[in-house]
Amino acid sequence: MSTVKIQAKEAKKLVVIKLSKAGLKEKDAEKIAEVLVHADLRNVNSHGVLRTEHYTNRLKAGGINANANISFQSTGPVTGVVDGDNGFGHIIGDIAMDHAISMAQKNGVGMVTAMNSSHCGALSYFVQKATDAKLIGIAMTHTDSIVVPFGGKSAFLGTNPIAYGIPGKNKKPFILDMATSNVAFGKILQAREVGKEIPKGWGVDEHGDAVTDPNKVVSLSTFGGPKGYGLSVIVDVFSGLLAGAAFGPHIGRMYDDLDKYRKLGHYFCAINPSFFTDTEEFLTQMDEMMEQLQQVPPAKGFDRVYIPGEIEQLHEEKNLEEGITIASSVYEFLKN
Ligand SMILES: NC(=O)c1ccc[n+]([C@@H]2O[C@H](COP(=O)([O-])OP(=O)(O)OC[C@H]3O[C@@H](n4cnc5c(N)ncnc54)[C@H](O)[C@@H]3O)[C@@H](O)[C@H]2O)c1
Numbered sequence: 362m363s364t365v366k367i368q369a370k371e372a373k374k375l376v377v378i379k380l381s382k383a384g385l386k387e388k389d390a391e392k393i394a395e396v397l398v399h400a401d402l403r404n405v406n407s408h409g410v411l412r413t414e415h416y417t418n419r420l421k422a423g424g425i426n427a428n429a430n431i432s433f434q435s436t437g438p439v440t441g442v443v444d445g446d447n448g449f450g451h452i453i454g455d456i457a458m459d460h461a462i463s464m465a466q467k468n469g470v471g472m473v474t475a476m477n478s479s480h481c482g483a484l485s486y487f488v489q490k491a492t493d494a495k496l497i498g499i500a501m502t503h504t505d506s507i508v509v510p511f512g513g514k515s516a517f518l519g520t521n522p523i524a525y526g527i528p529g530k531n532k533k534p535f536i537l538d539m540a541t542s543n544v545a546f547g548k549i550l551q552a553r554e555v556g557k558e559i560p561k562g563w564g565v566d567e568h569g570d571a572v573t574d575p576n577k578v579v580s581l582s583t584f585g586g587p588k589g590y591g592l593s594v595i596v597d598v599f600s601g602l603l604a605g606a607a608f609g610p611h612i613g614r615m616y617d618d619l620d621k622y623r624k625l626g627h628y629f630c631a632i633n634p635s636f637f638t639d640t641e642e643f644l645t646q647m648d649e650m651m652e653q654l655q656q657v658p659p660a661k662g663f664d665r666v667y668i669p670g671e672i673e674q675l676h677e678e679k680n681l682e683e684g685i686t687i688a689s690s691v692y693e694f695l696k697n
Pocket residue numbers: 405407408480481482483484485502503504520521522523524536537538539540541544545666667668669670671672673
């Protein structure tokens with residue numbers, strides 16, 4: 362695949378122009394661009410600026426509200442609900458996490474569900490907002506169905522990601538941000554393209570049998586068998602049912618029905634360590650724990666032990682200087 366390297370700033374500017382032309386207010390376009398470029402900086406390109414084309418198509422078809430009136434309703438000292446009015450998930454998630462953070466700062470914990478939303482991008486963006494405020498952050502979102510429940514023949518669940526962010530004192534935060542499917546469908550497509558077999562456990566055929574031929578994959582499998590399956594349902598409950606949204610196969614599809622609102626749900630939580638323990642002690646111990654994990658001697662075939670999120674943070678450091686790498690076709694789309 363041919364690629365180009367551009368500075369993050371330029372990528373952001375191009376996305377803002379593209380989304381503004383498609384009818385979004387500049388301020389909203391800027392927030393979406395920030396979340397997308399955050400992903401590209403971390404080499405999570407699947408959730409980066411390449412998604413802009415899909416968003417503009419959805420905007421044009423009417424399946425996303427360009428003038429959403431996003432509202433927050435406080436439902437208790439530590440709880441609240443955001444109604445996204447079918448706008449962009451990135452903006453809705455940003456607002457919801459901000460409310461969770463301010464409740465956690467005041468009352469120890471903040472939990473916010475978001476409804477009437479759409480695709481929100483990489484969850485790391487939201488939990489990092491909490492860690493920037495020296496809080497623990499949790500985020501979940503359900504997605505449309507492509508994953509079989511453990512032991513099932515056909516897809517029911519989405520790739521349903523979950524993210525946890527935990528701050529350190531001086532070290533970069535622990536950021537675990539993972540889909541509950543074993544891999545993204547993009548990895549199956551990649552294997553098809555290069556004609557390579559896939560490991561058992563990535564996907565199943567139409568009979569629900571695990572396959573190694575990527576061309577036979579119809580649905581994905583969860584990571585860790587029944588454990589990942591269970592966690593995927595949890596994500597659908599927290600971000601779907603608790604948000605008053607649909608579940609599993611009833612969720613609006615990302616790439617079909619572009620003219621229909623998807624009505625997705627998300628879940629955001631912030632936890633203030635100072636309501637449970639001495640914050641300084643907690644942050645120092647987090648640093649020590651991460652340091653000691655990194656010092657565990659590597660097994661054969663590994664260079665060292667990494668902290669969840671660390672590999673992405675190393676990419677981010679490098680890409681901030683050198684620029685992000687995106688497909689030439691994506692660059693062409695953004696430029697024109
Ligand atoms: N909004 C949506 O609808 C949606 C749906 C699915 C996925 N996503 C996003 O897709 C992105 C990619 O998800 P994924 O599951 O493919 O991620 P992944 O499999 O690349 O990584 C999962 C986690 O494992 C950690 N990790 C990877 N290698 C490691 C190592 N050697 N040592 C320690 N930790 C390591 C990563 O830091 C990350 O926290 C995420 O940002 C997720 O939020 C979003």
